[in-house]
């Protein structure tokens with residue numbers, strides 16, 4: 514089994530609207546897979562189908578390498594948090610979790626306490642009614658509910674949406690702990706690309722219902738260049754000066770000289786150029802972000 518979760522030309526049509534069109538995505542075990550796309554791109558539509566909450570118009574998906582009826586049995590190994598978690602507002606986190614455990618026939622001693630620890634809800638929070646929770650606490654409780662039954666895959670639709678920076682960090686830590694310590698595979702959608710890029714191991718870009726691109730972090734790094742940009746008053750002399758300190762990977766481009774080796778040695782580069790009496794106009798580090806890449810693929814505007 515190459516992929517723990519895979520879709521095959523998964524399509525959902527609402528009326529005339531192709532909300533998801535021939536989506537074939539591939540998620541490896543133990544990965545955090547980020548599904549990215551703007552509002553209305555089709556993220557929730559795809560996640561609802563994979564979670565068994567809505568039927569595909571066409572196409573299929575497989576879980577743990579199984580399809581059809583065999584696959585449907587595996588849905589119990591999938592934990593889902595899509596849109597807002599259904600919480601009982603008057604009940605505490607403990608009681609909310611306990612009720613779902615009972616509903617699923619899970620009653621080992623200490624199970625709920627373990628869950629509360631995992632989602633970082635402290636003793637005082639545990640007694641508070643869920644209706645009085647902050648959004649961040651509600652999301653964490655939602656993740657806790659999705660974890661009941663020890664799923665091997667978690668599907669989380671925009672779990673960091675609307676959270677403050679602290680809340681985002683907390684959810685990020687919980688998710689990386691679930692991956693690293695429990696080996697849980699996580700599919701997460703978000704349009705906060707900067708945050709997602711600190712967490713995900715692979716990505717799928719969804720745009721107008723179509724999966725435009727799919728890549729691992731390693732592939733992203735290979736595809737996106739990083740360089741130091743140097744603009745001077747005499748590029749030929751600057752190249753000579755840089756060669757003098759052993760820097761050879763210099764690519765003259767329309768915007769200046771692009772250096773692609775020893776990129777952490779910008780002070781030495783500046784010193785060599787200025788030391789050779791060459792006027793230095795600019796020396797800047799360029800790293801290519803997930804956001805830049807995303808905008809490039811979806812045809813959005815670059816801001817740099």
Ligand SMILES: Nc1ncnc2c1ncn2[C@@H]1O[C@H](COP(=O)(O)OP(=O)(O)OP(=O)(O)O)[C@@H](O)[C@H]1O
Pocket residue numbers: 527530531532550551552553554555556557558559
């Ligand atoms: N039940 C429905 N009936 C009709 N159209 C729908 C339905 N659900 C979704 N759509 C349409 O399908 C498209 C994809 O919607 P979807 O909710 O999957 O996008 P999304 O990527 O999750 O967006 P967001 O970031 O806003 O959550 C949208 O154009 C939406 O209006």
Ligand SMILES: [Mg+2]
Pocket residue numbers: 556557558670
């Ligand atoms: Mg959505």
